[in-house]
Amino acid sequence: MSFLNIQNLSKNYGTVPVLKNISLEIEEGGFLVLVGPSGCGKSTLLNTIAGLEAINEGTITISAKDVSQLHPSERDIAMVFQSYALYPNMTVAGNISFGMEMRGVPRDERDRSVKQVSDLLQIGHLLNRKPGQLSGGQRQRVAMGRALVRKPQVFLFDEPLSNLDAKLRVDMRTEIKRLHQRLKTTIVYVTHDQVEAMTLATKIAVLKDGVLQQFGSPAEIYNDPINMFVADFMGSPAMNLLKGKMSVTGGKTQLMLGQNEERCVSIDLKQTSAALKIYKDKDVIFGIRPEALTDFASASYNGASIVKVNCLIEVVEPAGSDTFAITKLGGKEVVARLRADANVQAGQYSDLAFNLDKAVFFDPTSQLRIA
Amino acid sequence: MSSSQSQQAVKMGFATRLLVYGILLIVAIFYLLPLYIMIVNSLKPLVEIQQGNMLSLPHEWTVAAWSSAWSTAQIGVEPTGLKPYFLNSLLMVVPAVFIATMLGALNGYVLTKWRFRGSEIIFAMMLLSCFIPFQIVIIPSARLLGLAGLSGTIAGLVAIHTVYGLGFTTLFFRNFYEAFPTELVRAAQMDGARFFQTFWRILLPNSGPIIVVTVIWQFTNIWNDFLFGASFSDADSQPMTVALNNLVNSSTGVKEYNVHFAGAILAALPTLLVYILSGRYFVRGLMAGSVKG
Incomplete structure (x- = not known):
């Protein structure tokens, strides 16, 4: 039995639908990340779970209790807002204990809880300061403290790291993960950053235009994207998506990339599924992640389907840990991820290894996954 | 820079x-x-x-x-000086400013954070009241005060100034709360604070600058008002401005210019004081640190 369960949830603003028939569930102690481009409805979905926005259809249950119509404070949830939303007129201690004060918790118990949480987050020395006197990272901790102190059944995070600088963001990300491992409380987390989604989640829900695109574990989302949108959105640099044509000649299945004859590249597909064979002599979209398109030394040899293609390297971007090489296949730009010390140079031809085990195929019109 | x-x-x-x-x-x-x-x-x-x-x-x-x-000094027929009228003005200004400011804050809170169907129309209508010349409403107001049994009393003046101050105080607070982070209100909701708790504990304590602006505006306007004071007061409920006029216009004997000057300064003193005391709160950024920064 799932812990947080969203069934057929729909929400409209007037006549404009913003969430369309969304069903999700997460087990107790899970970490659900809602991810998608801005305007996809992920924050709205979080707000409906919080009870800050009413829903038009569907149900939300937490621990087998229907909370769809309850006031936010009665849902046994706590939320960390993107802007932290600390009360500027109260001290850190006042901010953390405000919720307990509203619920009539006696003072000594409040003080005890504040101390406990501030020890956990190492903000004990800040308790008498006002939010205006804190740095971004400290405010973030206080905002988390305010949520933690309630010991809720579900934590909601609304893009909590987007206001921090890059280094602090990575630190806080680790800290949130550590906190989750320690407290084992169910978390729903909204972000537009797919790296955050991949690193934190036990389950990811990818949304676009108010429609749930795919719901699954990070590995499923990354390796088996259900459509081109998910494939393109998750992963950085993004998956290479190339238009190609399938052809079967003498039992050999080939993929021709590019329409222009002289720049055509053909790739032998060693294993082809039945689903792909239906597309004989038709266009498909061939998707391959940069790390599956690499130099021979880094190509994994236990992967059986390595195909060699000689490519003209146009740009080389050394990133320290890796080197990204940009080439063109069938007239379209493609990013390959090579070893840091890979011997490639701009303007020269190099052999690149395609790991076809990791390749995916999509239908060009429906954009859905074929194989 | x-x-x-x-x-x-x-x-x-x-x-x-x-x-x-x-x-x-x-x-x-x-x-x-x-x-x-x-x-x-x-x-x-x-x-x-x-x-x-x-x-x-x-x-x-x-x-x-x-x-x-x-x-x-002779004010009208009584040689009382301005003292009792000064008191009248205080009794009129303090409640009128307080009530209009509080109601304006409450209006602003509802019009921005608890929007409802037609709230924009209501706001537009309240705004319109800022542009109505007071002379137009004197006779209807007198009739209403009479019906309410408040004509010729300080309470009547408080009522009339409160009502005509509401347009401006609502405008001030509405525009201030428009920029007030809604996430703070939502956080308070999540923390279990209800309508008035959110108002008292979150909105009002963070409204320092706009409260000062509203109080200065209302205080100055009501203290300096002559029209309503002259129209709706009796001899014993006249505000300072009306009494000052009576002092200067008492035409028996010589014109005591030195007394008139002193009276005029006395009448202007409280508004000056309000500016001097609260002006420095204008510049304080009380919202610093509430959200990202």
């Missing part, structure tokens, strides 16, 4: 600066002259004024005119 400003200041030649400050000084003197005349002459015996030296300092310094204006 500051360095480029100081560089500009250096570039401005001595002659230019002399010219600029010279003009500023002349203008300042021109505007301060009436105040100077009022203060200087209020501290003279009447004989010195009658000799015709309005601009000179007193030969004989005296506060007799001030004490006369405050407690013994």
